[in-house]
Amino acid sequence: MSNGVQHKILGDKVALYRRPNSSRWHCSASIKGKQYRSSTKEESLKAAKDVAQDWYMELLNKDRFGELSSGKTFREAAKKFEIEYEVITNGRRSPKWVQGHKDRLRLHLLPFLGSKPLKEITSGVGQEYWTCFGLVESI
Secondary structure (H helix, E strand, O other), rough: OOOOOEEEEOOOOOOEEOOOOOOOEOOOOOOOOOOEEEEEEEEEEHHHHHHHHHHHHHHHHHHHOOOOOOOOHHHHHHHHHHHHHHOOOOOOHHHHHHHHHHHHHHHHHHHOOOEEHHHOOOHHHHHHHHHHHOOOOOO
């Protein structure tokens, strides 16, 4: 995870570190036994500390109101789908057809939905996806 340089803030609740070959600081923290990580997008340690503190406080607030994401993500489900789709369509769909589905997942759906927990993907999120790309007018 880090190249040895690590700083702890907020009573050792948040760790700041740099990844190898990166000039930017990242932060990590644990809430209720689950590890969270984020990039501060900062090169200065002082600025990174401020960003990490705000990030951690936001995590605590999300946890307090039950908004902290959990469960399998769309990315995990998509990976499983790719494997299973190839198996269940074997002999009935061409490899080009199967690759088309994989490409659409990779190019269009994963960038938008990849990190979202499955239980949070609703018809509203689908509408947001379509309006985000100008495919449907916003209601």
